[in-house]
Amino acid sequence: MNRFAALIDRLAYEPRRNGKIRLIADYFRHVPDPDRGYALAALTGALSFRNAKPGLIRQLIAERTDPVLFALSYDYVGDLSETVALMWPAPARLEGPSPHPSPRRGEGAGRTASEALSPAGRGLGEGEARFHEGEARPTPGIPLAEVVHILTHMGRTEMPAVLAGLLDRLDETGRWALLKLITGSLRIGVSARLAKTAVAALGTLAPDDIELVWPGLAPPYEELFAWAEGRGPRPETEDPTPFRPVMLSHPLEEADRAGLDPQAFRAEWKWDGIRIQAVRARTADGLATTRLYSRTGEDISGAFPDLAEALAFEGAVDGELLILREGRVQSFNVLQQRLNRKVVSTKLIAEFPAHIRAYDLLVDGTEDVRDLAFDARRARLEALVSAHPADGRLDLSPLVPFANWDELAAARADPASHGAGVDAEAVEGVMLKRADSLYVPGRPKGPWWKWKRDPHSVDAVLMYAQRGHGKRSSFYSDYTFGVWTGETSGEGELVPVGKAYFGFTDAELAEIDRFVRRNTVNRFGPVREVVHTATEGLVLEVAFEGLARSARHRSGVAMRFPRIARLRWDKPPGEADRLATLEALLRAEGAEPDPQDTARPASRRAPRRDTQAS
Amino acid sequence: MRPEELLRSTPQGLYSPAGDFFIDPMRPVPRALVTHGHSDHARAGHGAVLATRQTLDIMAIRYGEGFAGRTQAIAYGESVEVNGVKVAFFPAGHILGSAQIRVEKDGCRIVASGDYKPGRDPTCAPFEPVSCDVLISEATFGLPVFRHPDPTEEMGKLIASLALFPERTHIVGAYALGKAQRVIALLRAAGHDRPILLHGAMERLTAYYEAQGVALGPVKLAREAAADELPGAVVIAPPGSLAEVWSRRFADPVTAFASGWMRIRARARQHGVELPLVISDHADWDDLQHAILATGCNELWVTHGQEDALVHWAGQAGLAARPLHLVGYGEEEEAESGGTPATDKENTASPGEAPAS
Numbered sequence: 001m002n003r004f005a006a007l008i009d010r011l012a013y014e015p016r017r018n019g020k021i022r023l024i025a026d027y028f029r030h031v032p033d034p035d036r037g038y039a040l041a042a043l044t045g046a047l048s049f050r051n052a053k054p055g056l057i058r059q060l061i062a063e064r065t066d067p068v069l070f071a072l073s074y075d076y077v078g079d080l081s082e083t084v085a086l087m088w089p090a091p092a093r094l095e096g097p098s099p100h101p102s103p104r105r106g107e108g109a110g111r112t113a114s115e116a117l118s119p120a121g122r123g124l125g126e127g128e129a130r131f132h133e134g135e136a137r138p139t140p141g142i143p144l145a146e147v148v149h150i151l152t153h154m155g156r157t158e159m160p161a162v163l164a165g166l167l168d169r170l171d172e173t174g175r176w177a178l179l180k181l182i183t184g185s186l187r188i189g190v191s192a193r194l195a196k197t198a199v200a201a202l203g204t205l206a207p208d209d210i211e212l213v214w215p216g217l218a219p220p221y222e223e224l225f226a227w228a229e230g231r232g233p234r235p236e237t238e239d240p241t242p243f244r245p246v247m248l249s250h251p252l253e254e255a256d257r258a259g260l261d262p263q264a265f266r267a268e269w270k271w272d273g274i275r276i277q278a279v280r281a282r283t284a285d286g287l288a289t290t291r292l293y294s295r296t297g298e299d300i301s302g303a304f305p306d307l308a309e310a311l312a313f314e315g316a317v318d319g320e321l322l323i324l325r326e327g328r329v330q331s332f333n334v335l336q337q338r339l340n341r342k343v344v345s346t347k348l349i350a351e352f353p354a355h356i357r358a359y360d361l362l363v364d365g366t367e368d369v370r371d372l373a374f375d376a377r378r379a380r381l382e383a384l385v386s387a388h389p390a391d392g393r394l395d396l397s398p399l400v401p402f403a404n405w406d407e408l409a410a411a412r413a414d415p416a417s418h419g420a421g422v423d424a425e426a427v428e429g430v431m432l433k434r435a436d437s438l439y440v441p442g443r444p445k446g447p448w449w450k451w452k453r454d455p456h457s458v459d460a461v462l463m464y465a466q467r468g469h470g471k472r473s474s475f476y477s478d479y480t481f482g483v484w485t486g487e488t489s490g491e492g493e494l495v496p497v498g499k500a501y502f503g504f505t506d507a508e509l510a511e512i513d514r515f516v517r518r519n520t521v522n523r524f525g526p527v528r529e530v531v532h533t534a535t536e537g538l539v540l541e542v543a544f545e546g547l548a549r550s551a552r553h554r555s556g557v558a559m560r561f562p563r564i565a566r567l568r569w570d571k572p573p574g575e576a577d578r579l580a581t582l583e584a585l586l587r588a589e590g591a592e593p594d595p596q597d598t599a600r601p602a603s604r605r606a607p608r609r610d611t612q613a614s
Numbered sequence: 615m616r617p618e619e620l621l622r623s624t625p626q627g628l629y630s631p632a633g634d635f636f637i638d639p640m641r642p643v644p645r646a647l648v649t650h651g652h653s654d655h656a657r658a659g660h661g662a663v664l665a666t667r668q669t670l671d672i673m674a675i676r677y678g679e680g681f682a683g684r685t686q687a688i689a690y691g692e693s694v695e696v697n698g699v700k701v702a703f704f705p706a707g708h709i710l711g712s713a714q715i716r717v718e719k720d721g722c723r724i725v726a727s728g729d730y731k732p733g734r735d736p737t738c739a740p741f742e743p744v745s746c747d748v749l750i751s752e753a754t755f756g757l758p759v760f761r762h763p764d765p766t767e768e769m770g771k772l773i774a775s776l777a778l779f780p781e782r783t784h785i786v787g788a789y790a791l792g793k794a795q796r797v798i799a800l801l802r803a804a805g806h807d808r809p810i811l812l813h814g815a816m817e818r819l820t821a822y823y824e825a826q827g828v829a830l831g832p833v834k835l836a837r838e839a840a841a842d843e844l845p846g847a848v849v850i851a852p853p854g855s856l857a858e859v860w861s862r863r864f865a866d867p868v869t870a871f872a873s874g875w876m877r878i879r880a881r882a883r884q885h886g887v888e889l890p891l892v893i894s895d896h897a898d899w900d901d902l903q904h905a906i907l908a909t910g911c912n913e914l915w916v917t918h919g920q921e922d923a924l925v926h927w928a929g930q931a932g933l934a935a936r937p938l939h940l941v942g943y944g945e946e947e948e949a950e951s952g953g954t955p956a957t958d959k960e961n962t963a964s965p966g967e968a969p970a971s
Contacts, residue, residue, distance in 0.1 A: 012879060013888045065758065066930070072923045073759045077878055086759035086877065172763070474878060506884060 001142045001170065003031055004039050005177035012188040020190055024198035028225070035144040037220020042181055043195035046219055049151040051159045052182045057084055060164055064089055075526055078469040081179035088175055091168040142169060145220065147178065192297065193245055193441075202228045208245070208441070215239040241279040241289055243297040244316060244362050244370070245441035249431060249448035256449065257405060264436070266374060267400040267408055268359055269420055270429040270450055272332045274339070276300075276321040278356055278394075280311050281366070288314075303344055306393075307354040313388040317381070318360035318439075319397065322426065323352050327392075329426040358385055359397040359431075362439060370439035377439065400430060408432075412451060428545075429453050455543040456585065457565055458483065461494050461573045462538040465516040466527045468501060475509055476516040476528065477501055479564065481540050483555070483577045490534040490574030495555040497582060500542060503563030511567065512538070534574035541566040547586045557582050615720040617748045617913065620699070623938050628726060628750070632719050633699030635664075637726050647701065649728030650712035651676065651791055664688055664696070666703060668711025668826065672791065675818050690739060706730035707741030708895050709792030710823055716744055724748040725909060731894065732901045733762065736803075737796050737828045743908035750938065751906055753919035754896040755874050762874060762898040768891045769800040772848070775868055775889055776806075780846045783864040784889070787853035787871040790816040792895055794850045795823045797872050798830045800893070801848060809843070811836040813851035813860070836863075856885070874898070903927065 007027045014020050024043070028036050041047045061070060061084045070087065077083040147166065154162050163182075167175050180186050196210040205228055213235045217224055226232030250256075275295040282288050290308045292301045301308050304321075323330040323338060330352075338352035361381040362370050369377055378399075385396050400419060402408040408430060416424035429452035437447035460481035468477030478501040486492025504512065515530070515538055522529035531537050543565040550558035557579070621630050627639035635645040642659035649655055649665075651672030656665075658677035663670065667687040674681060688694060690713065693702035703713040706728050714727040725746040732741045755762075776784060788794040794816045801810065809832040812820060817835060824830050836849050844864060851860065856869055871887040874894025882890035897905055902924060906914060914928045914935040921937035928935035 013882060013890065015886065015888065066926075068926050069758050069923055072920070072926075073757050076757055076920070077759055078880060082879055083759060086761070474881060475884070 001144050001147050001174055001177065003027065004035070004042070004144045005170070005174040007039065008042075008177050008180065008186060008188050009173045011190055014189075017194065020194060021198045021201055024190070024195060025201040028198060028202055033222045033225060034220035036225065037222060038144045038148045040195055040199065040221055040224075041148075041219035042186065043190050044192035045184070047148065047181065048184060049182060051154060051156045052151045052163060054080060054183050056160060056163065057081070057179055057182065060084075060160060060167070061087065075467060076474050078467065078474060081183055082176055085172050085176035085179055088167055088172075142166070147181070148219075151182065199224065199228050203230050211245060212242050215242050240281040240283050241291040243277060243279070243291075243293045243299075245297070246275065246277060246295055246318065247360075247439050247441060247448060248443040249433075249450045250443065250445050252432065252449040252451040257451075260432075260449075262402065262404050262408070264434055265432045266378070266435055267402055267411075268397050268431045268433070269400060269415060269423075269427045270431045270452065271320040271322060271329070271357055271397065272426050272428040273320040273322040273329075273335055273357070275318075276356060277316060277318055277362070278307075278311055279316045279363070280314055281363075282314070303339070303341070304354045305344060306349045307356065310390040310393040311356075311388070312390050313384050313394070314365050315361060315384060316363035317356065317358045317384070317394070318362060319356045319358035319394075322355050322357055324355040325353070329357075329423040331425060354393070356394050357397045358394060360439065373436045373438065374433050375435045408451075412453060427453075455545055455561075456547075457541055457543045458497075458582065459539050459568060459571060459576045460497060460542050461532045461576045462512070462515075462530055462540055463494060463496055463532050464527050464529050465512070475513045477509055477513070479512070479540065481542060482532070483579050483582065485555075485579050489576060489578055490572075494532055494573075495579060496553060497555045497557055497579070498542065498544070498553075498559040498562040500540075500562045500564050503543065503565055504567070508564070508567055532573060535572060537573035539568035539571040539573055539576050540564050541568055547582060549586065555579055555582075557586060615722045617722055617724055620717055620719055620722055621724050621726065621748075621750070628938075630696075630699060630717060633697045633701070633717065635696055635699075637715055638728065645696070646682075647696075647715055648673070649706065649715060649726065650708055652709070652729070652789075655728060658682070662686070664694070664701070666690065666711045666713050669713070671822060672711060672819065675822060676791075704742050704744045705739035707732060707735060707738060710738045710795070710826060710828065712738060712792075714742075714744055716746060722747055724750065725911070726750045727752065727905075729754070729896055730905065731897050732905055733765070733897075735796055735895070737792070737799050737823060741905070743905060745910045747911060748913040748915060749906055749909045749911040750915045750917060751902065751924070752896065753902065753916045753921050753924040755894065755898050756902055756916070756920035756924035758899045758923070760874060760877055760898045761900055762877070762894050763892050765796075765800055765893045766803065768872075768893050769797075769804045771889060772801070772870060772891060773804050773806065775870075776846060776848070779868055781866075783844045783847050783849055783867045785849045785851055785856060785864060785867045785869055786891070787856045787869070787873075787885075787887070788850050789873075790852050791819050793872055793893070795820055795828060795830060796895065797850060797891075797893065798833065799828065802829070802831050806848065807831065808847065809834050809839075811839050811843075811847055811849040813849070813855055815852050815855075816850060853885075856887075903931075906933070907931070 007023060010023055011020055014023060027039065031039065038047070057080065065087055073087055074080065074083045077086065150162060150166070166178060170178060193207065196214065197207040200207045200210050202225070210224070213224070216239050217235060223232055223235045227234055277293040278290070279293065280288060280290045290301065290311050291299055292304055292308055294300050321335070323335045334352065338348060338354065341348060358381055361377045361384060362368070364380045364384060369380060382396060385394055388394065398419060400408070400411050402411060411418035412430045415427040420427050429450060432449040432451060434447045440447070460483050462479055463482045464480040465476040466478040468475055478499060480496050480499045482494035482496045484490060484492050485495055516528055519531045520528045521531050541564070542559070542562050544559040544562040546560040548558050548560065549556060552558070615632065620632050621628055626636060626641050626643055628637040635647055636643045637647045638649055638655040639646050639660070640657060642657070644661040646660040646662070647664045648669055651669050653676070656669065656673050658673070658681040661683040662685070663673070663682040664686045665673070665688070670685050670687055688703050690703055690705050693700055695701070698719065700718040702716045704716065706712040706714045708729040708731055712728060712730070714725055714730060716723060716725045723746040725744045727750060729752055730741050772784065772786070786797055788797045798810055798820070812833050812835055814835060814837065820830060820833055839847070849864065853871060856871070868889055869887055870889035870891055871882065871885060872891040872893040874892060874896055875881045876887065876890035876892045906928065912933060914933045915938040916924050916935060917938050925935045925937055
């Protein structure tokens with residue numbers, strides 16, 4: 001456990017992909033089976049513990065710490081596992097002579113609680129002089145496999161005491177790692193793909209070799225390591241329909257475009273749906289099987305049985321999952337109503353018919369075509385789709401013709417009259433793909449670009465700030481901003497129109513944080529109200545994708561995908577925009593009142609990560 | 615005498631109405647008592663400054679010889695009268711020359727402890743608890759999540775990384791006064807005997823430590839190092855310089871940062887630190903509690919940092935406690951933790967220091 005903890009601790013700080021691979025591979029080389037296999041399982045998200053859940057962690061820490069101190073600490077740290085790992089009271093131990101004259105020992109709530117409630121650590125005999133050093137040295141070496149075994153098999157009633165015992169035996173990093181395992185989100189910037197790449201780095205395999213056998217394997221992956229190290233045969237895989245890592249694009253900036261030759265590229269609409277990979281193949285006994293994967297390789301076949309059933313081709317298609325009604329693509333908000341449902345009812349299927357708009361082909365029949373150029377893959381894709389239309393559930397994403405960048409810019413600005421027709425509302429820009437580009441997993445720079453439509457922007461005044469979590473913890477990073485209700489700017493009052501927590505740089509974050517701390521006029525729990533009058537306050541230029549009517553906001557409007565574009569230190573709050581400006585924009589966009597769906601920019605974000613090549 | 619007549623918070627800083635002097639004032643005043651040389655406590659331009667010899671020397675190095683109208687040195691344990699108020703200085707264990715100041719009149723004793731740490735530090739005199747009625751304590755790390763690990767073990771991480779990446783230069787961000795010298799001393803104690811490369815900003819202060827009898831081994835300016843000295847070398851630089859052009863001369867460096875803030879992972883990541891070293895010159899949560907109780911005070915005033923938690927704890931421990939809102943303190947710490955370049959005093963408010971080079 002100590003080595004695993006040290007690994008993920010180090011990984012959490014390593015910014016470079018190659019550095020991460022080196023660290024993981026180094027761990028795999030030096031840690032024996034089965035521990036390393038469970039580490040691989042943890043890194044690929046293959047572990048889950050039924051009786052050890054975040055709620056239990058909260059319960060354990062609540063029994064051991066003062067609630068006020070815990071709340072202040074959690075607010076500051078912004079991460080439950082880390083807060084608990086840091087606050088967990090050291091088990092009682094023999095006290096060595098203090099090097100300082102300190103007549104009274106600490107009578108802090110935490111310490112008292114620890115002595116009363118942590119019998120497990122008593123008598124370890126490892127107590128040193130503990131005046132400065134935060135914690136006792138851990139009992140050396142609880143194997144990771146043992147930890148996983150305990151967490152997997154311990155019953156609900158024993159779990160609290162067992163987990164507390166484990167926490168008592170670990171140091172801060174060990175506790176953090178253990179709690180991360182339990183909460184199931186390591187969040188150390190290591191994808192399953194990266195972990196598999198590190199396995200491949202043990203020998204001469206390619207990462208895709210690992211992907212192909214992966215679906216048939218289970219922790220602790222001993223035969224996989226044997227194969228990777230050249231000591232054993234290729235593990236047999238039963239799965240004829242594996243996930244193949246997808247190819248992603250870079251956003252196209254003005255400067256990039258200048259250097260690109262329009263003749264070398266093909267363009268497609270960028271659909272506002274969800275990236276999907278549909279794989280259909282025959283098993284050894286000749287039966288056809290179909291799997292649908294998300295962009296990250298998650299098997300989502302179960303959520304779209306109607307679609308999986310309708311597909312008739314053989315191969316692997318890359319495309320966008322959309323909802324079509326009467327041949328017309330529905331908005332992302334409609335699609336969202338079909339996502340993340342536990343039960344997929346007949347009614348849901350009928351109301352939200354799923355559809356694939358195909359734009360690439362990875363496997364044609366049984367032939368891997370990823371090494372062919374885009375144009376050649378496209379020709380095969382067109383043939384495959386026309387041969388197997390799947391009751392209209394599968395169609396082609398059309399190419400957008402253009403001779404130069406101006407023409408493409410015109411199409412991007414007005415998709416409706418450039419071929420997208422009634423589906424234009426589901427277009428969020430164009431994709432540019434080099435005609436000669438091979439299908440390369442990951443995000444290579446150069447072959448594929450996404451060129452999204454320009455966002456709207458508004459100058460709004462910062463009204464409230466809240467501390468962030470995760471990467472932004474301990475900084476005020478969630479901002480609620482407002483615009484003026486009066487006839488002219490600076491008149492009437494400011495009403496909140498949205499909340500944003502990204503778009504700014506780290507340096508800007510520090511500046512806003514400083515502003516918030518110095519200009520707080522009110523505190524509501526974790527939220528600070530900052531000064532916002534016509535003469536005092538901070539103006540934020542907020543970019544957003546669209547507007548909707550909202551019954552949930554007092555202003556009556558809600559922004560889609562708002563983010564901080566710039567800090568306008570130069571602009572007095574009295575010159576920020578008015579609500580009337582937003583309302584005019586709302587009318588100009590012809591947006592339907594849709595308070596249910598578009599009023600929640602936050603909920604839109606999660607699935608958005610899965611959208612086409614973004 | 616009521617404590618507030620002896621010391622109270624004013625916009626200029628902590629002020630003694632009875633003795634007509636300030637402690638660590640932020641703006642120029644006629645008479646100042648200074649706890650230590652960090653720029654959020656020691657400012658130039660006062661009429662008269664009373665401080666330890668070492669603090670006065672450090673101020674002269676940072677601000678130039680004429681940093682105050684006149685100066686008076688006071689030794690640890692020594693006491694003097696200032697307008698009828700008895701004033702005594704005691705070691706704070708924070709950096710070289712750092713002091714706690716006890717003021718006393720008519721049986722009322724208040725200790726302004728400045729920044730302090732009870733932990734072991736060979737580069738300065740060890741902290742002593744000073745008995746008093748009212749203690750003014752910092753709370754930089756006043757949350758139970760801050761329990762500093764053994765600095766020797768933290769330094770072990772740097773030593774291990776040097777072994778793992780012998781071809782890479784290791785740049786350690788460390789505040790120029792105090793932390794830099796402590797990091798060097800810890801490296802020496804861990805057996806690292808190669809010359810340590812310094813950013814220009816810490817050259818004179820490091821030489822001063824050496825002159826005061828703190829053995830730091832061979833050091834040289836990074837800009838004078840030959841290319842073949844860089845692989846596997848340790849470079850100590852102010853935190854603000856880590857992200858700057860200055861550090862680009864080193865090929866593929868490992869970026870470390872020695873600070874108590876490194877305890878919080880998000881903080882370390884926010885600064886792009888690859889090797890966080892939790893080494894602090896401030897009391898941690900446990901230290902604060904022990905140190906406060908050791909003074910026997912019955913009232914606690916909490917200054918910069920996480921006042922809420924410490925005040926809450928003190929209330930439970932039976933002390934009358936309240937936050938003392940002083941403007942300006944702790945901002946050098948923000949700078950130490952890598953605040954924005956525009957507010958980093960390292961770059962703007964220390965004219966006496968060598969420019970980053």
